[in-house]
Amino acid sequence: MEFVRPDSIDAAVAALQAENAACLAGGATLVAMMNADLVAPDRLVSLRDVAGLHDAVRKSDGTVTIGAMRRHRETAEETDLRDGQLVLSDAAGKIANPPVRNMGTIGGSCAFADPAADYPPALVAADARLLLIGANGRRTVPADEFFLDWYETALEPGELIEAAILPPAPSGSVGSYTKLARVAGDFAIASVALVLGMEGDTCSHLAVAVGACGPAPVRRRDVEAELLGGGLGDSEIRRLADALADGLDPVDDVRASADYRRRVAPRLVRQAIGEAKQRLSGAA
Ligand SMILES: Cc1cc2nc3c(=O)[nH]c(=O)nc-3n(C[C@H](O)[C@H](O)[C@H](O)COP(=O)(O)OP(=O)(O)OC[C@H]3O[C@@H](n4cnc5c(N)ncnc54)[C@H](O)[C@@H]3O)c2cc1C
Structure with a gap:
């Protein structure tokens, strides 16, 4: 198995175009699945050093963009989320336990799409969109059209999740x-x-x-x-x-x-x- 560590989003997307390539985010699920021989990627594309995936940014209109590599602990403590957007930080703080919250990322959780995971309903209630990027460029998908079926999402082969985008929630909600x-x-x-x-x-x-x-x-x-x-x-x-x-x-x-x-x-x-x-x- 090949292990690559790109430092830009374009390099990560290019690396993902190889056959049987997979992103490695926090590794909380993927590494356990590899250890159990449930998956065996030929190329692991680590997102750890990719610039721009680790930040949360609040725009002046109140829209908050949370990078795919943001850890659950960071999202649980996110000060940029306000009003009804706090549904996401509330969900993040209830994921598993501190070690998993320090390890797991919002991108990894959404891509894996465990039907019992905590982010999917929170993102759907927040009217969030997922920002995806692949060889054909970027697109956004509403959260309730992203989670399709048991462990199935709208991600196409060679695409990765770049961020979750939360619209402003009504003041006082x-x-x-x-x-x-x-x-x-x-x-x-x-x-x-x-x-x-x-x-x-x-x-x-x-x-x-x-x-x-x-x-x-x-x-x-x-x-x-x-x-x-x-x-x-x-x-x-x-x-x-x-x-x-x-x-x-x-x-x-x-x-x-x-x-x-x-x-x-x-x-x-x-x-x-x-x-x-x-x-x-x-x-x-
Ligand atoms: C013991 C334990 C308890 C847990 N309990 C809970 C819980 O109570 N609630 C909950 O919601 N979750 C829970 N989880 C899941 C955990 O919170 C993580 O969300 C999950 O492990 C995936 O996140 P990760 O960053 O570790 O992704 P990884 O394990 O690195 O990757 C998971 C999958 O997503 C793909 N992937 C990763 N990042 C991206 C990306 N940006 N774009 C496209 N594909 C990507 C990988 O290729 C892989 O297929 C638990 C996990 C463990 C190990």
Whole structure:
């Protein structure tokens, strides 16, 4: 196996065009998979020295770009994220444990697309886009079109993730990530990423994504749109929670049964929205 360490994004993309080449980011998953003989790349392209992949940048309009090599610990502590964008730092802080958070990167997590991972629902709720670069140049893909199926993304062969781009969240909105796991630090049984804005009793922004209950995060934009501009009482919250539950496609695994996930996810949605509402009314 060949190991290459490019120092620019163009050199990394060029190196990735070889057959059976793979990016190496934090290595938290890839190295374990190589050790278990589950994958055997012919060329490993280390992203460690690639300039421009390690930074988070906040633009004057509030858009935040997080480089693919940003570690989970850095994203958990990111001061450039504001208002509802904090859904991402909340999710980052709930990934695994300190060693994994020091090692894993947002690009590696998104590319691997574990259906129980914490970033995918957070990025979907934040209306984020993934910036991809390949031999044909750059393109951006909305997060909810990037995570396609079990461990499957919109990445084409020879492409890499350059960054996640978060649009500004409405001023005063809150972002939160609620994770149900067997023990602290485990992958989620079910999770809820949420961005909520209220103007008085009126719901002015609502984005809720459920994770770990199917191949990709589930969001019901149709129901969110119906609830915008009205009150967000128990019946409205229940309506969204039930609609989300209808869209889930969970499986039985070592963490929980599909049936348990179907039952617990709508409760988690109701809990997350209730807590966010409380935080907003406390802030008023
Ligand atoms: C013990 C343990 C517990 C964990 N618990 C959790 C958890 O609770 N929640 C959670 O969300 N995650 C969890 N993870 C996953 C972890 O957080 C990392 O996100 C994950 O390991 C991948 O990130 P990485 O940077 O290490 O990528 P790597 O392991 O280096 O790469 C993973 C895959 O992504 C590809 N890749 C890497 N970077 C890019 C890029 N920029 N563009 C394109 N492809 C790329 C690689 O080629 C490889 O196929 C856990 C991992 C471990 C080992």
